Amino acid sequence: MADSIEKKFPSDGEARQLIIEIGRRMYDRNFVAANDGNITCRVSPDEIWATPTGVSKGFMKENELIKLRLDGTVLKQGPLKVSSEIKMHLRVYLENPNAGGVTHAHPPFCTSFAIAGLPINSAMCSEVVVTLGVVPCVHYETPGTQGIPDSIAPYCRDYNAVLLANHGALSWGKDLIEAWYRLESMEHFARIQVLTEKFIGKTNLLSREQVEALIKIRESIGISGGGFPAHCADKPQNLTDVLI
Numbered sequence: 001m002a003d004s005i006e007k008k009f010p011s012d013g014e015a016r017q018l019i020i021e022i023g024r025r026m027y028d029r030n031f032v033a034a035n036d037g038n039i040t041c042r043v044s045p046d047e048i049w050a051t052p053t054g055v056s057k058g059f060m061k062e063n064e065l066i067k068l069r070l071d072g073t074v075l076k077q078g079p080l081k082v083s084s085e086i087k088m089h090l091r092v093y094l095e096n097p098n099a100g101g102v103t104h105a106h107p108p109f110c111t112s113f114a115i116a117g118l119p120i121n122s123a124m125c126s127e128v129v130v131t132l133g134v135v136p137c138v139h140y141e142t143p144g145t146q147g148i149p150d151s152i153a154p155y156c157r158d159y160n161a162v163l164l165a166n167h168g169a170l171s172w173g174k175d176l177i178e179a180w181y182r183l184e185s186m187e188h189f190a191r192i193q194v195l196t197e198k199f200i201g202k203t204n205l206l207s208r209e210q211v212e213a214l215i216k217i218r219e220s221i222g223i224s225g226g227g228f229p230a231h232c233a234d235k236p237q238n239l240t241d242v243l244i
């Protein structure tokens with residue numbers, strides 16, 4: 001029997017529960033304050049569940065979530081309206097048919113990079129190169145306008161996340177859990193980069209050759225997006241054991 005290549009989507013109930021769980025983690029990790037952030041989960045090629053506006057993502061209830069079609073038509077309305085930031089989520093799904101989940105938040109280290117206009121593109125941590133890759137910093141547009149989806153569109157297929165200038169972070173993945181892990185990884189790594197560069201003040205970057213080996217691993221596990229870090233060492237700097 002031939003293997004089915006049809007993508008398996010979560011049920012409506014599974015998607016709603018997962019959104020609530022990710023919202024709780026997002027709030028508990030200080031990735032959002034007040035009613036910030038939004039989360040979506042794809043349940044069919046043309047349908048997603050989304051978080052509403054005006055509610056803390058740490059305290060959502062299932063009946064508050066909203067089901068939409070990718071053209072923005074609301075299929076199931078809760079007591080609250082959908083966020084104006086839904087446009088950027090819809091654009092990720094439209095540009096990248098493999099995206100199964102999208103997360104958006106304002107994590108402090110990622111948002112500091114976004115305020116400084118700095119992408120995440122230094123080859124520092126092996127696992128970040130494999131699972132997250134380069135994170136471009138996209139130019140500023142007013143939140144809630146069509147400018148944001150238009151600004152992220154060129155990156156939705158070839159990368160796994162973007163920083164939004166003077167705003168925050170946006171990530172996606174084959175499912176919502178992968179999108180969330182990427183948001184977590186971005187923030188974790190942005191923090192490590194700040195500690196390494198500003199507190200320790202010495203950085204051994206991975207070499208171009210070492211990055212190439214990691215990108216082969218990335219491809220072997222089916223991750224196609226992520227780009228190649230702009231900042232690598234010409235020669236390996238990390239091949240000696242250090243005792244003193």
Ligand SMILES: [Zn+2]
Nearest residue numbers: 037105167168
């Ligand atoms: Zn935002």
